[in-house]
Each structure stands twice: as structure tokens, then as C-alpha cells.
Amino acid sequence: MTVYLSIILFLPTIFGALALFAPRRLALWTLVAGTVLTLAYSIVMLARFKTGVGMQFITDDNWISELGIRYSLGVDGLNLFLIVLTSLLWVPATVAAALRDWDRPRLFAFFMGIAQTAVLGAFMSQDLALFVVFFDLMLVPFYFLVGMWGGEDRVYATTKLVIYTLVGSLLMLAAAVALGVMSTPAGGHISFSFATLAQHPLSGGSQYWLFILFAFAFLVKAPAFPLHGWMPDAYRQAPLPVILVFSAVVSKVGVYGFLRIVLPLLPQASVHFQELMLAIAVVSILYGSVLAFSQDEARLVLGYSSIAQLGFILLGIFSLDPKGGQGAVLQMVNHGLVVAPLFLIIGYLAIRAQGRESLDWMGGMAFRAPVLATVFLIVALATLAMPGSANFVGELYILFGTFQSKIVYGLVASVGVVLAAVYMIRFYQRAMHNPVGAHVESRDLALGPELGVIAPLVLVILALGVYPNFLLHRINAFAPTTKNIPQVALKR
């Protein structure tokens, strides 16, 4: 029993609230201080994390005993790095935001703070109802962040985003309540704790419809192929720091939900729907890759490439193989780590191309900006999973797991690896090489405000490329859980 996680969880909100009362110019810097402090706490947590012990830093209190909702937090190999990733990526996002001028900066900081708390909460929750609370809460700040500070069509985009995702969330709410109520033994006290729910598995029939509801919520959030309708508008309209965290971190909550909730609590249904989910994953990979290749707007290249990358993660999860599961967790972290600097780079490119983010507008940036070109190249190569990057290891694990269980899907998905190279190299080329665009001003990264923000992220990418075992070792500790899933499920 410790309040450690609660501190990490609520620091951003506290600082966000402080920012409401800070002077205008300092509002966002107040939040930056909060995110840095959160990151520091997360790093201490990472250092103290004991590999292979299971759930740690447990906080477990009654919140609403009448409904059986507990305030229950914990960290294990599955969510450890996602929590650290969240704390890490909020720092560059808020710094990038603080370096710009905003309308109503206090509110911006406030909503960014709440958003971080909500995302952290979703990752930390060890209680299904608490997870639902944070999962839904996440939408509120993003609704405002996109709707108040977005581009021209922001209201349309944000309404679409919220309605899409909340339709999923509400279905999940119904499913979560049903799961809790139905798996309570007669006369027992209702509980939503993951551990308790896993002990009372439901019958096959109920598992199937609950699976569909949960899967819908998580696939919308990811987004995966047929449910990604909100993505292009939201990506186009959202302010850059917001879409950075959204793409890098929030999109992972959905796939995380599969690992934390769907596989352990609905094992039979997971096996039953395995092929369907694999098909969705493969289609997402191919569809995302092909569309990423044909986009002119830099943000949408990343948007569609995210669909492809999340398809990979989904593939790993539903290979229902321990290796695939570990690869998926690793790849969640990797994708967050590469997509965040890519969004920062889009911001830098836009500054040099008169604020336009279209690839047609850019070109030839590399001429006088070797540092920018190098940074971009490193990140781009990591994204396309060049051997030597942590992404390579992640994709390898995922494909390995898929080959083990369903080889056909693995073979098709391998094509996606090649396609990733195609769209990333095209993106890099169109922006950095090619003839110099008419309105492009080639200028290298400014040392403080630009390089200072992106360099730490690139260093992390490089370091993990050299030593991916740092992640794998701790994620492997989670393997017993994933390993059990297919066996338990197949036995029935």
C-alpha cells in the first residue's frame, strides 16, 4: 500500500489547476514544471521497479463501495513503460506548447494537465470501473483542446472525435457493468477488480457479446481500419502538441485495453474472434501503409502510418502468443517514442515553410540544416524498423509470434514492413531533399527551443536501439500472464 502512484497520477492535474491562477505568460511553464516533476517521479518508479515480482506500488482503497468501484492502482511489466512513456512525452508536448503563444493559455495548461492524469489513470487502473472512468474522462480535455485551439474546422473535427470515441466508451461502460454484475457470484459483493474478475470467468455466450462491445471501444480509440473515420479530421485540426500526445500515447490506451482487459477476462471470446481481429490488424496495416504513401499533408502521413503501426500491435496481441504479446507492448512504447519527435519535426518544417504542413510546399530543407536532417533521418529509420532500432526488435517479436500461431497473417503482414520503408522514405525525401521549395527557408534547428526539446527523445530512441533488452527484460516479466492466456483459453 503506497501513495506513490497517486502522486504521479495527480501531479499533472494539480499543476494544471495551479496554472489557472498563474500569470498568463507563466501558465504553461507552470505545467511544464508539473510534467517534469511527474517524469522525475516516474523515473524513480522505474528505478525501483523489481522485475518479475508482479503487481507493484499497489494502491487499493474503497472509492464507491456501493457500486463496488475501488480506487486501485498498480504497476507491472505491462503498463510500466506506458506510464513512463506518458510522463516522458508530456514534457516535450508542454514545452513545445509553452514556446508558442496561445489564446487563453491558462485553460490550455489546465486541460493538458487533466488529460495527462486521465491517460495515466487509464494505464494504472487495476479496477475495470476505474479504468472506464479514466478512459471516458480522457475525452473531456481533448474535446476542449481540439475544439478551442484547433484549426479552421475544429468544432466539426472535435465533435466527430468525441462522438466516435464516446460511442465506443459508452458501449464499453455497459459492457463493464455487465461484466462486473454477471461475474459476481450470487449473494457476493460486486467487484470490478481485474484480479477478481479473472477468477470468475463468464460463460462463452456472454463473453462473445461483451468482447464485441469492448473491441469496438478499443478499436475506435486505436484507431483501426474500419473505425478510423474521426482520424483524418482530428489530426488535421488539432494543435500540434495535442495531436502529439494523442497519437503517441492516447492511441495506446485502446490496444492496452486488449491486453489488460479483453485477453485475461474474456479468454474464450479472444480465441473465438482471433481470426477476425487478425484480419482487422492486417487490413489496418495494408490500408494505413498505402494511404500514408499517398498523403500530401505531413500530419496525415503520420496519421495513416499510425493506423498501420497499431495494426502491427494488434497483430502481436491477437497472435495470442507470448512473444507476440511482448512484441506488442514493446512496439507500443516504440511507436510513441518515434511518433512524438516526428510531430515535433513537422512543427519545425512548418516554421520553415511559411506555416504550411503540406509536402508539396516543402523540399530541399536538408541543404542548410544538417542537424535537422540527421535527427529526422534517425527517427524515420527507427519508424521503419531498421535493424538496430528497438522498433526492429518489436516488429520481429510480433511477426515471430504471428508465424507461430497463424502463419498466413504473418506473411501478409510482412509486406507491411516493406511498405513502412516506402512511405517513411518518401516522407523524408519530399521534405528534406528534392528541389528546394519556392517558399522554403532552410535553417538549422535553433539550439535551445528546438534542439533542446527533440534531442532527449532522439537520445532515448538511440539508447533503446542499442540496448532494447532494458525494455524487453522488464516486459518479459509480464510474460507469464500472456503465456497463460492462450493455454487457459484453449483448454476450455
Added chain:
Amino acid sequence: MNTLNVIAAVKAPVIDYKGISPLFAIAGGAVIVLLAALFRGRFVQRALVPFLTVAALGAAIGLTIWNWHTGDSRPIVEGALAIDPLALGLSLLFYITGLATVAFAWRSVALRESGSGEFYALMLGSIAGMTMLASAENLVTLFVGIELLSIPLYVLCASEVKRETSLESGLKYLVIGSVGSATLLYGLAFIYGATGHTGFGQIASALGNSVSITDPLLLTGIALAVAGLAFKASVAPFHAWTPDVYEGAPTPVTAFMAVATKTAAFAIILRLFDEALVSAQLQWAPALAALAVITILVGNVGAIAQSSLKRMLAWSGVAQAGYMLAGVVVGTQLGLQATAFYLAVYLFMNMAAFGVVIARERVSEHGDGLKALEGLGSASPLLAWPMTIAMLSLAGFPVTAGFIGKFYLISATVGGDWAWLGVIIVVGSMISLVYYLRVIAVMWMSPFKIELPGLPRRREVHPVAGWSPEADPRAQPEVILVTLLMAAATIFFGIVPSPLFHLAHDVGTSISALVGS
């Protein structure tokens, strides 16, 4: 000798004066307020009369808490009225709504035109009817309560006597309300005819013993009573009057009606179905479930097309009634508790929303139109935040009481084997996002073009953040205060819902015949 015998045979009912004291406070308050207002001084009209009203409501709250007990009902007027936690708890909601309405009405046109004494006395009279309704133990007191509740409301709706729409609203409500009352009375007569009793307890014990549950006379009576009460609670398909009456009535009265009347209607629906007719549940539950589904869908779809906030809240109120009806259908302890919980939550979020509408319509040239809120986020955050919280809560976002309320209702429906009703609640909430989020977008995300179906193309006006030039936004502190309090309660009970749960749990103990959770 003969006369003496007759006197001995007429047994006066035993009256528990402690138990009936809240009702006395309200009814007595109404009389005193009316008499005090005979003095025409400005001080009396502006200060003394509202103060007396507040004092009466405050006294009633105090006396209700004094009477608080859990468990079975205690008769206060033998065979006619009884108090149990259900009656006491819901009475508290009426009184709180009344207090908020006093503040809302204080500067209203209605009060100026109809006289403050008359206005407040009528309101207290209506509250007395509600209190009576909530503690009714008998079909006759039920009907008397309903009429005492309704008749002052007809007048209150028309209290802005120089505005045609207000008069129209009053008349419409009178006509429709009378039809509703008549239907209800007809139904009650049938139930009496079938069972031979008017007391709820006697009816409950007669059902299944001396009276067959499938007796057509009884079933007709139940159907007619449902229809009559559905009028009062604005449950679809008996809701058609709601948007028109709500829009025409003075807004403080609308707020009062939307919350208190609906709570009163649910008080008696709970009492009638979960207590008196509970053994016939198999007969009425499918019908009520169908009504709940229709209400949820009709209310939410109807609200989408509204450009007037009052109409929008009216339709949303219809939808919310549908959610609560789902709690009644379940017919378990948990369902009863969830409904009571949601009624309390419903009060906070709706009063917050109506408070903002009242504050805005007095100063904005757009009246109660959606446009009156344009740019409110930067112009007046003190109003924009409560409205935002109210909308998020109505839509069921977490960290608001609305989320917990919906969670509770869904878990009650799933627990009572009505899982599909829970799914309908969820589907309704999805539709509702469209109009709740639009309000938030107008306040925070303008300037942009609001496209509303059916709105005639007018000249585009962009006043500075929507305020009329001569209006002072800070001139109505009492409305802002109430609004802020209600919004704060919405958030507070979204994070710390235990006090409301205790209340709901106590309410649940009042009907012990129900299946435990």
C-alpha cells in the same frame, strides 16, 4: 343516546403532529406569505416575502431531517399519509428545488407582474401538494396531492400575464394536465373497483390473494393510471405538451416544473408500482419498459433539432425521465435506489443549467436561444463553467454525478435481468451527445456558424460575446450563486457520491417487499 353512538362510531384519524410538521410548515408558509404580501411596501414585496418563503422551506427541511428514520413507513394521518425515507428523501429534493426557484424568480418579470406574494404562495402550495403526494398512502390522497401540485402550476405558468406565450403555456398545461388528471382518476377508480381498497398496503395484500393479477378491470386501471402519471412525468408518448409549456412558462417556473414536478411524479410512480402493485410486476413491467424505451429515444432525438435552450432542456428532461423509468421497471431494491439517486443528481444538473439560461435570457438579445451562450466561455466564465458541468453531467461524463447516476442505473438494470434496457440507456446517451456537446461548443469554441435545422435565416448579429450593451452581467448574484452551488454539487457528488448513496440506500429501505440487491 342515538347521537352519542354515532359520535363514538366515527373514529377520528390518529394524527402524528411531529410527522406532519413539514407539511404544516409549507402550507402555513404559503398562507403567511400570501397575507404578508397584502402590505404593498417595497421592503415587504422585495425582501420580506422571499425571506418568509425561504424560511418556510428551510423550516420544512429542518423538520424533515428531524423526522428522518429508516425502515418501514410511519403513518402520520392514519390510512391517508405516511412517512418513510422515500417520502422524506424526495421531499428534501422538492424543498431544495423550491429554494433555488426563490432565487431564480427574485428578479423575474413574472414576479413583478403577478405579485411576489401570489407567486411564492402558489409555489409553496405546489410544494405542499408534492409533499403530500410523496407521502400518500392511499389512492384518494394521491389524487388530492396531484391536484394540489398541478393547479398552482397552471397559474404559475401563466404568471407573466403580459406575455402571450406565457398565457398560452398556462392554458395548454391546464387543458393537458386536466386530461392527465382525469385519466389518472379514472384509472384509480378502476383499481379501487377491482381490489375494493384505496390504501396501498391493502391493495398490495389483496393482489394475488382475493384479486387475480390478470383481472382485466385491474389491468385497465393500471394502464389508465400509467397514462395519467406519464402525462405528469412527461413520459413519451404523453410528452407532447412539454416543450411548448416549458418554453412558454416563465423560466424560473420552467426550472421548478422540470425538476420538482418530475420528482413528484416519480415519487408516486415508485410508490404505486413498487409498493402497491409490485406483485403484478410481470404484468406492468413490459409495458413500462416499452414506455422507457420510447421515452429515451423520442426525448433524445427530439432535443437534437432544438435551437431554444428551454425546449432543448425540455426534451432532454423527457429523455432523462426515460432513464429513470428504466430504474422503476426493474422493480428491485437496487432499481429503486438508483432511481432515487438519479432524481437527486437530476436536480443538481438541471438547476445549474436552468440558472444559466435564466441569467442569460435577461440580458441577451437572443433570449433563451442557443446563440445567447455564444462566447460565454470568455465573456463570463462564472456562467459558462456551471453550464459546461451541467451538460457534461447530463451527457454522463465521468467525474460528474451524472456518470455515477447512469452507472448506478445500468448496474441496476443488468442486475435485475433487464440488461437490454441498460443498453438502451447507453444508446440514448450516445444520441444525446449531439445536443449537449453543441451547447459546450457554442460557449467555448465560437466564433463559428451554428447550423441548426429549422432556424430561419436571420441577419447575422455578432454582439460582443452576446451581451446587450446596457446589461450588467454581474447584476444577478443570486442566480449565479445558486448556479455555482448546483454545479459544485454536481462535481462533488461525482467524486464523493457516498452521501447520496446513503440517502438512496435509506430510501431503498422504505419498500421492504422488493427483491434485495
